[in-house]
Amino acid sequence: MQIDLDIGQPTWDLALMARPAALQQDWSYGEAVTRLGGRVIRAGLVDEGVLIGLVQFTARKIAGLVDMALCTRGPVWLESVSDAKRQQAYRLLKTGLGLSRPRLVMITPDEALDAGTRRLSRVMTGHSTVILDLTQDLDALRAGFDQKWRNNLKAAEKSGLSVVSNGTKLAQYRWLLASEEGQRAARGYRSTPATLVPEFVEARQARDSLLILRADTGKQKQAAMLFLVHGCSATYQIGWLDHENAPRGAHNFLLWSAIEQLRARGVQQLDLGGVNTTSGAGIARFKIGTGGRVVTLAGTYL
Structure with missing residues (x-):
């Protein structure tokens, strides 16, 4: 599995025309955040040449030192993904976003707790x-x-x-x-x-x-x-x-x-x-x- 940090808007928008997703994972939501002074990181998850997921993070510096990225209600899975693949994806996202150290990468998955998240530490309970x-x-x-x-x-x-x-x-x-x-x-x-x-x-x-x-x-x-x-x-x-x-x-x-x-x-x-x-x-x-x-x-x- 690989992370594609150069994924384009046409590919993103076309995928979400067929797959319901949260507003926070929409490309234009990220553009709006950017226009209001925020920073956004987008990634495609590619497995054996197939785009299987999309992830949009908002990012900022904490105390001018720590790079923090938060994915709200993602990844959006475009294919059926095994627990093992989810675990692999989360590991890649922790290190593959191009953030400098020290860094914090936080994910709020839009899904029930599964094997892909159990190895991470929960720092906040989920809302409904x-x-x-x-x-x-x-x-x-x-x-x-x-x-x-x-x-x-x-x-x-x-x-x-x-x-x-x-x-x-x-x-x-x-x-x-x-x-x-x-x-x-x-x-x-x-x-x-x-x-x-x-x-x-x-x-x-x-x-x-x-x-x-x-x-x-x-x-x-x-x-x-x-x-x-x-x-x-x-x-x-x-x-x-x-x-x-x-x-x-x-x-x-x-x-x-x-x-x-x-x-x-x-x-x-x-x-x-x-x-x-x-x-x-x-x-x-x-x-x-x-x-x-x-x-x-x-x-x-x-």
């Missing part, structure tokens, strides 16, 4: 997320909602709300980014900077990589959701709600509309993002209520 399989037909997806979630959706459908597509030029959705930054400051939670969104869209050079839906009553905004589309996957990135005026189930209505539109675009997998049943129980219930698969990542390994 909810994944919706959009290859199901719409009837099956709707039947998968729990009863309360479905009832809220029905209530919103009868409420007079209309779902509209918000424009995808930055000036047209800047209000939503500002709302997200305000929510983050008020509630004290951490998430990907809202400024990454326009950089991601610019890097992909396609506004169809962005889906923004609003729920309006007349000309009044009541709720909004923003999704990033990458390869054959999409990620729920930002949500906003007028808590005082929005009818019951406004976000249910928006998410259902997004599911319909994303499926029509050929998206196979929707990542609803992290669930935290301690400090974000309401949001966690909303995501889990979709009937999606709750995935707890193995953690971060050194």
Whole structure:
């Protein structure tokens, strides 16, 4: 097995059009990080001439001395890989990224703990997320909602709300980014900077990589959701709600509309993002209520 540090974007993007992957492993996500001042290392894992995996790291210097690289929710395996091959890949990545010593290479695999990770030291427990399989037909997806979630959706459908597509030029959705930054400051939670969104869209050079839906009553905004589309996957990135005026189930209505539109675009997998049943129980219930698969990542390994 070898590491290819010169892998190009066409090869990367083509592979992820056929294989669902996390946003953090998308080429344009790495470009957005670079535009915001970060450093990215990309590697292809090649075995007997076949590209079997892709790995994207963000990298930085710690205290101006230690080279640290972090792979979030990777590698993306493009082929069926044995435990022995995974172990070999992790060993190669520890030493083959061109980092100077001293160095730290950390990997958060987007998979259950397996023999490939057991020989590494876990330094952080894994978070959980909810994944919706959009290859199901719409009837099956709707039947998968729990009863309360479905009832809220029905209530919103009868409420007079209309779902509209918000424009995808930055000036047209800047209000939503500002709302997200305000929510983050008020509630004290951490998430990907809202400024990454326009950089991601610019890097992909396609506004169809962005889906923004609003729920309006007349000309009044009541709720909004923003999704990033990458390869054959999409990620729920930002949500906003007028808590005082929005009818019951406004976000249910928006998410259902997004599911319909994303499926029509050929998206196979929707990542609803992290669930935290301690400090974000309401949001966690909303995501889990979709009937999606709750995935707890193995953690971060050194």
